Amino acid sequence: MKAPLDLINEYSTKIYSKYKKDPGGMLVITGTLFWVFSAFAQVGAILINDKIPKNQKKFLIPQEIADAGINIAAFYLFTNTCNKVASKLVSTGKLSYKPIKDYIEKKIPNAEIGKFSTKIDDLIAATPELIRIKKPYNQFKNGVCVAVNVVASVIACNIVTPYLRNHLGAKAQKISIEKAAHPTTLPAQNTPILPRIHVQNRIGIDDYKKQATVKAIYPNTSSSMRI
Amino acid sequence: MTKISDILDRRIYEPLHKAMPEKTVVSRKTAKFFMHVGKTISSPEVRLITGVTALASQPFIDLHNKEVDEKTRIVSCAKTIAKIVVGTTTGVLVRHGCIKLAELGCQFKKVSGEAVKWSTLFTPGFATNIDQIIQHRKTIGTILAVVVSLFTNFAIDMPLTKFLTNIFTKKFENQKTDSKGGSK
Numbered sequence: 001m002k003a004p005l006d007l008i009n010e011y012s013t014k015i016y017s018k019y020k021k022d023p024g025g026m027l028v029i030t031g032t033l034f035w036v037f038s039a040f041a042q043v044g045a046i047l048i049n050d051k052i053p054k055n056q057k058k059f060l061i062p063q064e065i066a067d068a069g070i071n072i073a074a075f076y077l078f079t080n081t082c083n084k085v086a087s088k089l090v091s092t093g094k095l096s097y098k099p100i101k102d103y104i105e106k107k108i109p110n111a112e113i114g115k116f117s118t119k120i121d122d123l124i125a126a127t128p129e130l131i132r133i134k135k136p137y138n139q140f141k142n143g144v145c146v147a148v149n150v151v152a153s154v155i156a157c158n159i160v161t162p163y164l165r166n167h168l169g170a171k172a173q174k175i176s177i178e179k180a181a182h183p184t185t186l187p188a189q190n191t192p193i194l195p196r197i198h199v200q201n202r203i204g205i206d207d208y209k210k211q212a213t214v215k216a217i218y219p220n221t222s223s224s225m226r227i
Numbered sequence: 228m229t230k231i232s233d234i235l236d237r238r239i240y241e242p243l244h245k246a247m248p249e250k251t252v253v254s255r256k257t258a259k260f261f262m263h264v265g266k267t268i269s270s271p272e273v274r275l276i277t278g279v280t281a282l283a284s285q286p287f288i289d290l291h292n293k294e295v296d297e298k299t300r301i302v303s304c305a306k307t308i309a310k311i312v313v314g315t316t317t318g319v320l321v322r323h324g325c326i327k328l329a330e331l332g333c334q335f336k337k338v339s340g341e342a343v344k345w346s347t348l349f350t351p352g353f354a355t356n357i358d359q360i361i362q363h364r365k366t367i368g369t370i371l372a373v374v375v376s377l378f379t380n381f382a383i384d385m386p387l388t389k390f391l392t393n394i395f396t397k398k399f400e401n402q403k404t405d406s407k408g409g410s411k
Binding site for chain 2: 041045094142
């Protein structure tokens with residue numbers, strides 16, 4: 001069995017291989033995890049706060065849950081999509097730095113720069129003459145991805161989330177206030193459940209009088225009625 | 228079987244890629260700016276930027292939320308400010324501290340075959356590029372920060388947010404009554 005230090009080192013090397021060229025992707029994943037853990041704490045902060053009246057908690061708790069859900073979804077989906085698109089734009093050459101683009105076109109004249117299928121990373125790896133531009137290309141690509149990541153995070157967390165969470169929180173508050181104002185009446189637990197009375201073949205008072213008279217005059221008449 | 232990444236490529240990324248105009252950065256300053264951003268900005272900086280912009284936008288969105296009554300609006304705004312202040316401060320400090328810790332455990336002197344020590348605990352086995360090692364320290368530090376935040380969120384963020392929410396709510400309510408009293 002491997003020693004714990006060796007195991008940590010092994011994982012660290014795996015992380016290095018995965019994110020050395022994609023710091024933007026790392027920021028998206030860790031950022032999402034941060035929001036998830038933070039959301040639990042924020043809901044807890046409202047729950048344990050005795051000074052917030054119940055009625056406001058009815059808005060604040062769903063608001064916070066909506067905030068967490070929307071924030072995490074918006075952050076991950078929006079930021080991740082922006083990050084991927086930015087990465088694709090640079091790796092296909094649609095967004096490029098002129099000296100890098102010129103150098104690639106000079107060395108590989110038939111490189112279809114700007115097409116979705118083009119992969120500059122693969123071209124650099126496969127062409128030894130392009131090794132000179134590897135460092136500036138990676139720096140430019142990382143920079144674009146991180147810059148896009150920052151802008152996308154700000155839009156997702158600070159503009160999209162607050163509007164949507166307030167709307168959802170207010171809806172939840174309305175529903176729970178309405179429920180409190182019109183509680184559904186349920187039978188009390190100690191109330192005995194009465195047997196169902198079968199109303200079919202029930203006789204009226206006049207029929208009862210008639211039958212009683214008949215029974216009194218003709219006692220042998222076959223009738224189920226008892227007086 | 229078609230991979231999810233292929234479907235995303237075809238359905239989302241390719242149409243978005245096509246819709247974008249082709250752009251070649253000519254200015255050296257712009258290119259340098261991007262390269263500088265990639266080198267220097269990591270999770271603490273991103274958290275700081277999102278925190279500052281959140282403070283500039285979210286309280287106003289909460290205060291102008293006409294779907295709830297005035298009292299709820301005040302508490303909501305106070306809670307948002309408290310949450311942003313506490314979350315940003317601890318978030319930046321935890322991330323920054325963990326990256327510093329990762330730097331101590333990711334010294335660039337590992338020789339292949341050498342036993343793992345504390346100083347090379349996070350140093351990747353085949354790392355050669357110093358820029359990528361620096362980036363790796365930030366990545367490891369940020370991952371460490373995710374673990375640490377599990378503890379700090381409950382031990383620091385939760386009680387501090389509660390405390391500040393009550394202070395801000397009181398302050399805003401007093402301001403409101405003062406301004407109403409003044410206008411009478």
